[in-house]
Amino acid sequence: MSEINISVFGLGYVGIVSACCFANNRHKVVGVDISEEKVDLINQGTPPIIEPGLDQLLKKVINNNLFKATQSALQAINESNVSLICVGTPSKTDGSIELSYLKQVVNELGSLLAKKNSFHIVVLRSTVVPGTIRNVVLPILEKSTGKQCGKGFGLVFVPEFLREGSAIEDFYKPLKTVIGQYDSNSGSIIKKLFEDFGGIINCVSIETAEMTKYLDNSW
Secondary structure (H helix, E strand, C coil): CCCCCEEEECCCHHHHHHHHHHHHCCCCEEEECCCHHHHHHHHCCCCCCCCCCHHHHHHHHHHCCCEEEECCHHHHHHCCCEEEECCCCCECCCCCECCHHHHHHHHHHHHHHCCCCCCCEEEECCCCCCCHHHHHHHHHHHHHHCCCECCCEEEEECCCCCCCCCHHHHHHCCCEEEEEECCHHHHHHHHHHHHCCCCEEEEECHHHHHHHHHHHHHC
């Protein structure tokens, strides 16, 4: 995979910051969101969230034709070879997490990848309980794509450690990057993607990465 083009599903806090930072590093990025209003605002250079420095960064990457937003998942998949899933997984009243948004996006993404011949890597960034990716996300992807993970497509979990108010700085100067990999080939490609930002990079199992995110949140 000589050139990494990225699609970002979910343009909330993590999604829009990730999209702009990768685009500023000269990657072609397509952002996907179901909200027509949000997509229009982003394409006009108006961030959907308040975050220091994001206004100027968004305008820069749009003017340089490195980032655009769309409601079309098909367009995003066709124009990328790596997809970041950044949809919300909010907590329920019983302490569990809401997975309906995640399942919907994973199923849609998988259905589109079923028609794509080239290797594509799915990167989850949403916070999930340990075991969710292997027991929930992976089965949906394999069923909807009709392909075997590691051969027909790649699956990686890279949790985010971004703080509100310093998200861009945290992205560019990470204390650590944790890459939970299903297959080492996909893990190596995603590691190269994050190496530009420096910091310690740890390639671990998917379950270890899931647990690390929860431990970090608890601190």
